[in-house]
Amino acid sequence: MLSNQKLRIAALSTAVIAFAATGGTAFxxxxxxxxxxxxxxxxxxxxxxxxxxxxxxxxxxxEEAYFKKINAEGGINGRKIHFITYDxxxxxxxxxxQARKLVESDEALLVFNPLxxxxxxxxxKYMNSKKVPQLFVATGATxxxxxxxxxxxxxxxxxxxxxxxxxxxxxxxxxxxxxIAVFYQNDDFGKDYLKxxxxxxxxxxxxxxxxxxxxxxxxxxxxxxxxxxxxGADVFISITTPKFAAQAIxxxxxxxWKPMHIVSNVSSSVxxxxxxxxxxxxxxxxxxxxxxxxxxxxxxxxxxxxxxxARREDxxxxxxxxxxxxxxxxxxxxxxxxxxxxHPQRRSQQLEFCITAIARAEFD
Numbered sequence: 001m002l003s004n005q006k007l008r009i010a011a012l013s014t015a016v017i018a019f020a021a022t023g024g025t026a027f028x029x030x031x032x033x034x035x036x037x038x039x040x041x042x043x044x045x046x047x048x049x050x051x052x053x054x055x056x057x058x059x060x061x062x063e064e065a066y067f068k069k070i071n072a073e074g075g076i077n078g079r080k081i082h083f084i085t086y087d088x089x090x091x092x093x094x095x096x097x098q099a100r101k102l103v104e105s106d107e108a109l110l111v112f113n114p115l116x117x118x119x120x121x122x123x124x125k126y127m128n129s130k131k132v133p134q135l136f137v138a139t140g141a142t143x144x145x146x147x148x149x150x151x152x153x154x155x156x157x158x159x160x161x162x163x164x165x166x167x168x169x170x171x172x173x174x175x176x177x178x179x180i181a182v183f184y185q186n187d188d189f190g191k192d193y194l195k196x197x198x199x200x201x202x203x204x205x206x207x208x209x210x211x212x213x214x215x216x217x218x219x220x221x222x223x224x225x226x227x228x229x230x231x232g233a234d235v236f237i238s239i240t241t242p243k244f245a246a247q248a249i250x251x252x253x254x255x256x257w258k259p260m261h262i263v264s265n266v267s268s269s270v271x272x273x274x275x276x277x278x279x280x281x282x283x284x285x286x287x288x289x290x291x292x293x294x295x296x297x298x299x300x301x302x303x304x305x306x307x308x309x310a311r312r313e314d315x316x317x318x319x320x321x322x323x324x325x326x327x328x329x330x331x332x333x334x335x336x337x338x339x340x341x342x343h344p345q346r347r348s349q350q351l352e353f354c355i356t357a358i359a360r361a362e363f364d
Contacts, residue, residue, distance in 0.1 A: 033109060034107045034109065035107050035108050035109025035110070036079075036109050037079070038078075038079070039078070039079055039080065040079055040080055040081075040082050041076065041079050041080075041081055041082065041109055042082045042084065042106060042107060042108045042109050043067070043081055043082065043083050043084070043108060043109065043110060043112050044084050044085075044086075044099075044102035044103075044106060044108030044110065044111040044112065045060055045063060045083065045084065045085035045086070045111065045112050045113060045114065046085070046086055046088050046095055046098045046099060046102070046111065046114040046115070046119065046123075047059060047060030047085055047086070047087065047088070047114070047115050048087065048088060048089055048090035048115060048116065048119075049087035049089075050087055050089045051088075051089035051090040051091065051216075052090055052216040052217070052241065052243050052244075053090040053115075053116065053216070053241045053242070053243065054090075054243075055241070055242035055243060055269075055272045055273075056115055056138075056241075056242070057087075058272070059113070059115065059138065060085045060115075063083070063085070063112070063113060064083050064085060065311070067081040067083040068083075069311065084102060084106050084108060086098040086101065086102065088116075088119055090116055090119065090216060091119070092116075092118045092119050092121070092122035093122070095114070095116070095119035095120075095122050095123055096122050096123055096126065099111060099114075099123040099126060099127065100126070103126075103127075103130050103132050108132070109132075109133075110132060110133035110134075110135050111123075111127065111132065111133070111134055111135065112135050112136060113135070113136045113137070113138050113156065114134065114137055114138065115137075115138035115139070116138070116139060116189070117139040117141040117143075117187060117188045117189035117192070118187045118188060118189065120134065120137045120138075120139055120141075120144065120153075121141075121143065121188060124144075124150055124153055125150075127152055127153065128150050128151065128152045128153060131152055132152065133152050133153075133154070134150075134152055134153040134154070135154050136154060136155070136156035137153065137154070137155055137156060137157075138156065138157060139155070139157060139160075139189065140155070140157035140158050140159050140160040140162075140163065140192070140266075141160055141188055141189060141192045142159055142160070142161055142192060143188065143192075145159075157290070158265075158290050159196075160189070160192040160193045160196060160264075161192055161193070161195060161196030161199065162196065163193070163196070163264065163265060163288055164192075164193045164194075164195075164196030164197040164199075164200060165196055165197075165199070165200040166288055167197065167200075167237065167262055167286075167288070168196075168197050168200030168201045169200060170286075171201075171207065171235065172201065172204060172207075175234075175235065175260060176204075178207050178234060178235045178260070179207070179209045179231070179232060179233045179234050179235065180207050180208045180209060180210075180233060180235040180236075180237060181208075181209065181210040181211075181212070181228040181231055181233035181235065181236050181237070181259070182194060182197065182208055182210070182211050182212070182237045182239065183212050183213075183214070183221075183224060183225070183228060183236065183237065183238050183239065183240065183248065184211070184212075184213050184214075184239035184240070185213070185214060185216065185239060185240055185241060185244070186213035186214060186215055187216075189239075189241075189266075190213060190239045190240075193239040193264060194211070194239065197237070209231055209232075209233055210228055210231040210233055212224045212227060212228050214240075214244060216241070216244075220247060221240075221244050221247050221248060221251070222247070222251050225248055225251040225252060225255070225257070226251075226255060229252075229255060229257040233259060234259045234260065235259050235260045235262070236248075236252065236257075236259040236260070236261050236262070237262045237264075238261070238262065238263045238264065238267065239264045240263075240264065240267055241266060241267060242266075242267050242269065242272045242273045244267075245263055245264075245267030245273050245277070246267075246273050246274075246276045246277040247277075249261075249263075249273070249274075249277035249278070249281050249282055249285070250277050250278065250281055252281070253278070253280075253281035260286065261284065261285045261286065262285075262286045262287065263285050263286070263287045264287070265287055265288050265289045265290065267287075268287040268288075268289045268293075269293060269295070270293050270295035270296055271293075271294070271295035275295070292304070292305065294308065
């Protein structure tokens with residue numbers, strides 16, 4: 001029997017011979033984390049394309065279009081982005097299912113911009129246990145700023161609590177005798193705003209005279225609005241996602257309740273909330289936001305928005321051409337296909353929304 005020393009020498013000799021035979025290529029091969037190669041980067045995404053927050057689905061489609069643009073321009077250092085996006089219906093259990101699929105089946109390098117406070121909460125421990133980045137989560141909940149306990153989770157949106165502080169300071173200055181009715185989503189998203197509001201009001205937290213929560217499973221929130229009007233409140237703060245924000249705006253108009261109306265930034269979209277609610281019903285709404293709204297004409301001459309508009313027209317043109325291919329060759333002869341024109345519509349004339357100030361919406 002060989003001694004341990006002789007075994008070690010034999011093993012070392014075998015390794016040296018193997019290395020020489022391969023020319024050292026085994027040691028020269030590049031190594032990447034799962035989801036990345038010399039030619040591709042797999043990026044996962046979870047978005048509510050269906051369900052009560054489906055208005056946010058456009059975010060996922062926009063991200064997909066952006067990565068296609070990056071790929072068309074050569075990718076990232078020669079690597080093409082393989083963007084894999086799944087629908088979770090704004091359901092935490094479904095979000096967990098989709099996260100597992102992205103990590104264990106699709107082998108994505110990271111999960112980018114997954115949307116929703118409750119949904120990101122549901123997948124946070126799993127993502128960190130797998131050491132897969134939960135990157136730029138689409139929620140402003142303060143819980144996602146915890147690098148000590150969750151180093152693989154990185155937030156992106158401005159803090160909901162900080163935004164609520166802005167509203168509280170505005171009210172204490174502009175309407176110190178306000179009777180505030182707070183309508184909020186009954187989850188960490190809504191409660192985070194509510195906490196920020198109360199913290200900022202401090203000794204004046206009694207200005208909040210009514211609190212009413214709703215569940216995302218409710219088909220309508222009309223009864224909640226009627227109940228809050230009955231409290232005599234003259235300020236209505238809507239901490240809601242787009243579907244319910246639009247419902248609230250409509251209902252306030254229907255019952256002729258005209259309090260000072262503040263809408264959280266997650267539902268300040270002109271196209272996603274104000275237009276469905278009816279511009280005539282949305283006059284004077286206050287909000288704060290941290291992004292440029294493509295439906296607001298103040299940005300029509302912005303270089304980035306011009307680039308986006310051009311790409312949208314290119315996409316419309318491609319869609320038309322694909323549709324036209326079903327027609328006969330004769331029908332296509334002599335056809336002039338030009339860019340799709342932007343049709344004028346009633347849009348926001350508000351000059352500015354920003355996270356450091358309150359702005360009032362005015363529509364023509």
